[in-house]
Amino acid sequence: MKKTSFFEKVAEGNTTVFVYKSKESKKGPGSKDGVPFYNPAMEFNRDLSIILAQWLINNSKNKVKLLDGLASSGIRGFRMANELKGDFEVFINDWDEKAYRLIRKNLKTKQYENVKVYNKNLNVLLSEEKFDYVDVDPFGSPVSFIDSAARSIKNNGIIACTATDTATLCGVYPRVCIRRYGAVPFYGIPMKEVGLRILIGFICQEVCKYDKGIDPLVCYAADHYFRVYVRIRNGVGYANRSMENLGFIRQGEHIGFEKNSKNIGPLWLGRIQCKKIFGDLQGILSDKKLGTKNVLWKFFDVLEEEADAPCFFYTTDALASFFKKSPPRMEMVFDYLKSKGFDVFRTHFSPTGFKTNASFDIIEKMFK
Numbered sequence: 272m273k274k275t276s277f278f279e280k281v282a283e284g285n286t287t288v289f290v291y292k293s294k295e296s297k298k299g300p301g302s303k304d305g306v307p308f309y310n311p312a313m314e315f316n317r318d319l320s321i322i323l324a325q326w327l328i329n330n331s332k333n334k335v336k337l338l339d340g341l342a343s344s345g346i347r348g349f350r351m352a353n354e355l356k357g358d359f360e361v362f363i364n365d366w367d368e369k370a371y372r373l374i375r376k377n378l379k380t381k382q383y384e385n386v387k388v389y390n391k392n393l394n395v396l397l398s399e400e401k402f403d404y405v406d407v408d409p410f411g412s413p414v415s416f417i418d419s420a421a422r423s424i425k426n427n428g429i430i431a432c433t434a435t436d437t438a439t440l441c442g443v444y445p446r447v448c449i450r451r452y453g454a455v456p457f458y459g460i461p462m463k464e465v466g467l468r469i470l471i472g473f474i475c476q477e478v479c480k481y482d483k484g485i486d487p488l489v490c491y492a493a494d495h496y497f498r499v500y501v502r503i504r505n506g507v508g509y510a511n512r513s514m515e516n517l518g519f520i521r522q523g524e525h526i527g528f529e530k531n532s533k534n535i536g537p538l539w540l541g542r543i544q545c546k547k548i549f550g551d552l553q554g555i556l557s558d559k560k561l562g563t564k565n566v567l568w569k570f571f572d573v574l575e576e577e578a579d580a581p582c583f584f585y586t587t588d589a590l591a592s593f594f595k596k597s598p599p600r601m602e603m604v605f606d607y608l609k610s611k612g613f614d615v616f617r618t619h620f621s622p623t624g625f626k627t628n629a630s631f632d633i634i635e636k637m638f639k
């Protein structure tokens with residue numbers, strides 16, 4: 272009788288790994304169904320981490336230590352081992368026994384030489400060793416790992432972090448957000464941007480405690496998660512300058528730090544993309560074989576444009592409903608605001624969204 276296999280092979284980028292067969296593996300954000308987890312919907316997320324890790328290696332003088340800290344099957348770490356070029360080593364960790372066995376199986380299949388695997392609580396590992404790149408990709412919130420990642424990360428290294436507790440960060444459960452992130456969220460049109468900025472603000476505070484600063488490289492909101500890549504800079508000056516980017520907002524205006532529970536935040540009000548690295552990222556993208564390459568090209572284009580934009584955005588549909596008019600075409604909005612001498616930018620947060628330095632009065636005139 273033929274032996275049933277618990278595993279199936281999946282391919283991403285240039286890499287093939289074994290994952291456990293799972294009824295849930297083909298849809299949605301996935302869940303903790305008792306077997307180590309592979310979510311095909313996160314290929315885009317992993318492809319982008321390949322590009323950022325390659326960027327880090329290209330911009331480092333020494334051997335780069337990359338950690339896939341919550342690895343499950345290890346697909347992200349094995350992809351790094353297989354698809355990155357240069358002087359680096361990869362560390363793959365999961366505390367779950369089944370995940371660890373799967374990671375070892377994957378390790379044996381290709382005899383990776385630059386990979387070391389661990390079966391530890393990530394917080395313990397991060398307290399024992401220092402890394403140049405720490406990937407934190409949990410089920411739900413990353414909050415319980417950021418303090419130890421902040422201690423472990425080397426100067427100029429990158430903390431990469433996913434948060435799938437988007438409902439919390441977007442204000443569906445405000446009390447949970449206050450407990451978890453120490454910040455008051457907002458439920459409404461710009462909630463994704465507010466949520467992402469609360470996450471970055473939280474990381475900023477966790478890092479700055481240790482006299483280190485953060486430099487956001489690429490930060491974005493996707494369907495069911497937020498993802499943040501921040502570069503860490505050691506030094507009190509960097510820490511102080513980072514903290515200056517924290518603040519509160521009220522609907523419609525920015526204000527400084529104030530003790531007022533009705534304020535939204537604290538949240539990161541600085542830039543969330545590093546415009547100057549996008550040329551490098553596009554160069555790396557053109558060299559790699561990635562399943563989501565075409566989507567990434569377009570995505571980089573929008574993020575690069577958005578890098579210079581002010582915080583927060585309008586959407587044509589929300590404005591139309593506010594002014595009781597039909598929504599204008601995006602080209603019309605861009606042409607109008609540019610013709611009046613204002614800057615206007617697309618935003619990845621919404622296909623009908625735009626960011627501008629024009630005041631609300633100008634927007635109102637546009638609708639008249």
Ligand SMILES: C[S@@+](CC[C@H](N)C(=O)[O-])C[C@H]1O[C@@H](n2cnc3c(N)ncnc32)[C@H](O)[C@@H]1O
Nearest residue numbers: 341342343347365366367391392393408409410
């Ligand atoms: C969402 S999955 C990781 C998915 C994986 N990064 C990928 O791209 O396919 C989260 C993993 O974190 C592991 N995990 C949760 N808490 C942990 C901890 N404290 N230390 C180490 N691993 C942990 C779980 O066992 C699970 O396999």
